Amino acid sequence: MFSVIKANGEKEPFSEKKVMLSIEKARISHALAPHVLAHVKEKLYENIPTAEIYRHIIEFLGSSGHPYVQAKYGLKRAIMDLGPT
Numbered sequence: 001m002f003s004v005i006k007a008n009g010e011k012e013p014f015s016e017k018k019v020m021l022s023i024e025k026a027r028i029s030h031a032l033a034p035h036v037l038a039h040v041k042e043k044l045y046e047n048i049p050t051a052e053i054y055r056h057i058i059e060f061l062g063s064s065g066h067p068y069v070q071a072k073y074g075l076k077r078a079i080m081d082l083g084p085t
Contacts, residue, residue: 002044007051014044019053026072028061036060 002014019040023033039060040053061070 002046002048004053005047005049007049011047014048016041019057023057028069028072032061032064032069035064 003011004014005011016037019037020033023036028036036057040056043053043056058070064070
């Protein structure tokens with residue numbers, strides 16, 4: 001299994017569950033979610049930054065034929081980047 005490097009520099013094992021939770025929280029279709037995960041898994045390598053995993057998700061959503069889905073996931077990320085209020 002691959003490890004990922006989180007934004008804070010910590011290293012942890014790749015978690016399919018975390019990718020799926022991220023997709024679910026953005027309210028991405030349950031039918032599309034397994035395809036997103038498969039795309040991400042094809043792109044994995046040891047010590048991949050989580051920001052790159054995010055880019056791969058955005059890339060897939062953009063090519064999925066549903067641009068509104070890509071925008072929705074991007075909005076979720078933008079809100080997270082704002083941090084706690």
